[in-house]
Amino acid sequence: MKRLAVVGTGYVGLVSGTCFAEIGNQVTCCDIDQSKIDLLNKGEIPIYEPGLKELVAKNSEAGRLSFTTDIGTAIQDAEVVYIAVGTPMSETGEADLKYVRAVAQTIGENLNGYKVIVNKSTVPVGTGKMVEEIVRSASNGAYEFDIVSNPEFLREGSAIKDTMQMERAVIGATSEKAAGIIEELHSPFQTAIVKTNLESAEMLKYAANAFLATKISFINDIANICELVGADVTKVAEGMGLDSRIGPKFLNAGVGFGGSCFPKDTTALLHIAESAGYDFELIKAVIKTNIRQRETVVHKLKNIFGDLNGLNVSVLGLAFKPNTDDMRYAPSVDIIHAITEEGASVKAYDPVAIEEAKKQITAPISYYTDVYETIQNTDVCIILTEWPEVLSLDLNKAKELMNKAILIDGRNIFSLTDVKEKGFIYHSVGRPQ
Numbered sequence: 001m002k003r004l005a006v007v008g009t010g011y012v013g014l015v016s017g018t019c020f021a022e023i024g025n026q027v028t029c030c031d032i033d034q035s036k037i038d039l040l041n042k043g044e045i046p047i048y049e050p051g052l053k054e055l056v057a058k059n060s061e062a063g064r065l066s067f068t069t070d071i072g073t074a075i076q077d078a079e080v081v082y083i084a085v086g087t088p089m090s091e092t093g094e095a096d097l098k099y100v101r102a103v104a105q106t107i108g109e110n111l112n113g114y115k116v117i118v119n120k121s122t123v124p125v126g127t128g129k130m131v132e133e134i135v136r137s138a139s140n141g142a143y144e145f146d147i148v149s150n151p152e153f154l155r156e157g158s159a160i161k162d163t164m165q166m167e168r169a170v171i172g173a174t175s176e177k178a179a180g181i182i183e184e185l186h187s188p189f190q191t192a193i194v195k196t197n198l199e200s201a202e203m204l205k206y207a208a209n210a211f212l213a214t215k216i217s218f219i220n221d222i223a224n225i226c227e228l229v230g231a232d233v234t235k236v237a238e239g240m241g242l243d244s245r246i247g248p249k250f251l252n253a254g255v256g257f258g259g260s261c262f263p264k265d266t267t268a269l270l271h272i273a274e275s276a277g278y279d280f281e282l283i284k285a286v287i288k289t290n291i292r293q294r295e296t297v298v299h300k301l302k303n304i305f306g307d308l309n310g311l312n313v314s315v316l317g318l319a320f321k322p323n324t325d326d327m328r329y330a331p332s333v334d335i336i337h338a339i340t341e342e343g344a345s346v347k348a349y350d351p352v353a354i355e356e357a358k359k360q361i362t363a364p365i366s367y368y369t370d371v372y373e374t375i376q377n378t379d380v381c382i383i384l385t386e387w388p389e390v391l392s393l394d395l396n397k398a399k400e401l402m403n404k405a406i407l408i409d410g411r412n413i414f415s416l417t418d419v420k421e422k423g424f425i426y427h428s429v430g431r432p433q
């Protein structure tokens, strides 16, 4: 059992802190945002993540998990301090480290003995060393401490499973002693451990996300070519994925990647490369393909209807993927803006992301939490997120409710024969019509 302070109760901090409590540690999650902490102390969760509310309640009741804005005291009481604050994309595309710097300063000011300071936020190579300098200067070198880079690999929507059953823990440490402490902390997870230095751990996180993003853009490019030559990308991907060197995952063609990680991390990696004097052409292409992939939906709409002015469009799914209310860099935002600018009116469905969507979508659209109300009296339905309610859409009912039986499926969720039998005009991604 270790005493942990986790600074930052966003996605990463809250899930990691809760899971560390679940395996028996004493965890204090802290944040400067009083309203967030008040919410958490009432058992409410500021984000939508399946199973998190129950796990927070269980560990709070067991006395292993608490929430506070008193970051100083939490740091003083802890043996291990996790930095899990946001590293948003700055105007220039680099990771903005102002929150990391502020936490490092607070840690330095409250250092009262040896501590392991762990960075969980995704940060550019060199940030661990920067944190070390800030802590040393803010503490006047009064105590020893170590820095560890321990990036997280959880996915929104399956964050608890991804943490409790993690495939590996990466530990980049400034000393053997610190690496040992963090390795021991992870022993209940029974996971593979990669021990290395700070820089390699920081690089590894960007490389992993950029590689997954590359897989997605690659299959999306293949899908676009499939459409031109009459091939079916789902079969191409199935056959590719059976090669164990390639693997079947992350080969689903669609409207491109969104969310708080891939768009931000690919751009940040490009900047890391540029600052190091390297022209990372491949990642530039990955980013470009991803932007273009959103535009393909609008092109398909124009190919069918010509003029979009006055068109009634329904959009099923706003969140960047199912099981989350996260709207950051969601393809739906760009697609809805593009079609409303051309004069179409939009009815949009999402089971949980509507409030977040309203913060991002500036166009005057109407929102629904029922798929059938959404598609009623629309000329075309665009599928952007594969929510269970969308996957189980009753096509016969949909055909009766819609003005025209036209589907643009950005997630390839229906079988080609099924939609054809039901009499739909169906445009999916990288499959024959």
Ligand code: UGA
Pocket: 122, 152, 153, 154, 155, 156, 157, 209, 212, 216, 249, 250, 251, 252, 253, 254, 255, 256, 257, 258, 259, 260, 261, 262, 320, 321
């Ligand atoms: C991603 C990584 O998968 C995590 O390992 C990592 O920890 C996390 O970023 C992070 O850096 O914090 P996440 O952004 O939650 O997790 O979502 P993913 O499930 O990876 O999906 C990302 C995007 O790719 C979604 O828009 C999804 O629709 C898209 N995608 C994914 C595809 O278009 N095709 C695929 O085959 C897979």
